[in-house]
Amino acid sequence: MSNLSSRLLQRLDDVVRVPSVSSTAPELDMSNQGIIDYLAEQFANLGFSCEIVPCKQAGKVNLIASRGTGPGGLVMAGHTDTVPFDKELWSVDPFCLTEKDNRLYGLGITDMKGFFPVVMSAIEALDAKAFKQPLIILATADEETSMEGARTIAELGRPRARAAVIGEPTGLKPVMAHKGMMMDEIRLLGQSGHSSDPRLGNNAMEAMHAVISDLMRYREELKSRYQSSLFDIPYPTLNLGSIHGGDNPNRICGHCNLQFDMRLMPGMHLEEVRADIRKRVHTIVDPLGIEFEHAVLFNGVPAFFAEENSELLETAESLTGHAGISVGFGTEGPFLQQLGMDTIIMGPGNIDQAHQPDEYVSMDMLEPAIDVMQKLIVKYCEPS
Numbered sequence: 001m002s003n004l005s006s007r008l009l010q011r012l013d014d015v016v017r018v019p020s021v022s023s024t025a026p027e028l029d030m031s032n033q034g035i036i037d038y039l040a041e042q043f044a045n046l047g048f049s050c051e052i053v054p055c056k057q058a059g060k061v062n063l064i065a066s067r068g069t070g071p072g073g074l075v076m077a078g079h080t081d082t083v084p085f086d087k088e089l090w091s092v093d094p095f096c097l098t099e100k101d102n103r104l105y106g107l108g109i110t111d112m113k114g115f116f117p118v119v120m121s122a123i124e125a126l127d128a129k130a131f132k133q134p135l136i137i138l139a140t141a142d143e144e145t146s147m148e149g150a151r152t153i154a155e156l157g158r159p160r161a162r163a164a165v166i167g168e169p170t171g172l173k174p175v176m177a178h179k180g181m182m183m184d185e186i187r188l189l190g191q192s193g194h195s196s197d198p199r200l201g202n203n204a205m206e207a208m209h210a211v212i213s214d215l216m217r218y219r220e221e222l223k224s225r226y227q228s229s230l231f232d233i234p235y236p237t238l239n240l241g242s243i244h245g246g247d248n249p250n251r252i253c254g255h256c257n258l259q260f261d262m263r264l265m266p267g268m269h270l271e272e273v274r275a276d277i278r279k280r281v282h283t284i285v286d287p288l289g290i291e292f293e294h295a296v297l298f299n300g301v302p303a304f305f306a307e308e309n310s311e312l313l314e315t316a317e318s319l320t321g322h323a324g325i326s327v328g329f330g331t332e333g334p335f336l337q338q339l340g341m342d343t344i345i346m347g348p349g350n351i352d353q354a355h356q357p358d359e360y361v362s363m364d365m366l367e368p369a370i371d372v373m374q375k376l377i378v379k380y381c382e383p384s
Contacts, residue, residue: 004366007124009104011117013097014038016106020113022060022081022145031059032141035080039063039116039139046123048137055152060141062149064159068131074380075136075164076373077336078115078347079143079150082108089357103360110349110361115167118348118366122373132382136161143332147301150332154339163312163380164341165373168331169349169361172369174316176324176344177230178331180264182300184274185257186211186281189291192247192254201252205245207290208256212240214280215260226265230326237263259297263328266305304333304345312342315379319372320346327351346372 020032040050043065053062063080085094085107092098094107108114119137136159140149153159168175188208193201219238226236238260245256264273278294285292306313306324313324324344329351337343348369349361377383 015113022142028084032080063139065137068134070133072162073134075161077138078167079140105360110169111354121370126383129383135381150335154335164336164343166345167347173322174346176306177326180303181330183261183298185259185295187293193252195250204256205253266303270300301330302334
């Protein structure tokens with residue numbers, strides 16, 4: 001049987017039971033209003049002032065819950081959405097907390113709705129005390145798809161505090177760096193015609209062949225320009241993921257589309273990379289009389305690197321006994337860092353469990369997480 005508190009288990013069950021799937025497929029996408037309303041109620045009961053901040057997309061909302069005032073303080077942040085799921089691949093109900101073999105199962109239990117009950121448990125022992133500096137809980141929408149929630153918050157310029165912890169599943173190891181990410185599409189339009197006479201058309205696939213060759217040269221240029229031993233793959237990557245063109249072997253290919261993704265190193269900027277690619281493609285296709293359209297599939301998230309001599313990173317390393325690590329997945333960290341906060345990513349659970357059937361968190365990771373989060377609150381919010 002679990003030795004975790006019944007209140008913690010109940011709250012974990014509560015957050016799992018409220019569906020909040022975000023997806024680029026409209027038929028799967030849903031609002032996160034329900035889970036935001038639940039969190040607002042819970043944090044209000046813990047003495048927080050709660051503000052619900054809508055995104056541009058209907059049904060997508062964020063929560064800023066604050067307790068205490070002052071120029072310093074701490075933000076504890078997480079996203080409230082989950083990825084879609086294949087129910088037939090789950091051995092348990094995705095929307096019901098299931099305890100088995102010292103694990104807690106449920107959709108979002110690790111990535112990352114389960115972080116909020118952990119924070120509530122950390123706060124409760126301090127509940128009767130006033131904070132000399134603010135503790136701010138930030139719960140966002142659509143991290144798994146567009147990151148619109150974090151973008152909305154960044155555009156507002158708040159919340160602001162001295163430091164911010166994003167509770168993504170890192171095995172309770174502080175993350176000091178991750179790569180950026182973008183997904184784009186190159187669309188070329190030529191002229192179809194009978195394949196027996198190339199003069200009748202303008203082959204978009206042949207033009208794309210030249211574009212792909214140049215993208216591969218560009219990839220090598222970036223690889224030589226940006227290197228960091230912090231990452232297992234110590235250079236930026238460009239993956240040619242999907243290509244579609246033409247409609248028949250005996251017709252000149254009139255259109256061809258290429259989708260690709262890039263993982264950017266710290267120091268690389270999304271719009272600069274996109275501008276480079278657009279310029280290179282135009283240089284190739286314009287003389288050929290091929291029309292070119294550049295489509296953004298995912299706006300992207302910048303690379304993240306903790307600030308130099310980060311006090312928060314040093315504190316987290318001391319509390320956990322783990323040196324700062326680098327990871328391959330993207331987070332909302334850059335958006336909070338843009339607001340001027342000393343930011344790291346650290347939370348319970350393992351990223352290997354994210355986006356998987358039978359997602360779970362190991363129960364023995366929760367109490368240490370509560371302890372670490374409580375000590376961070378004490379340091380940065382100074383409860384009296």
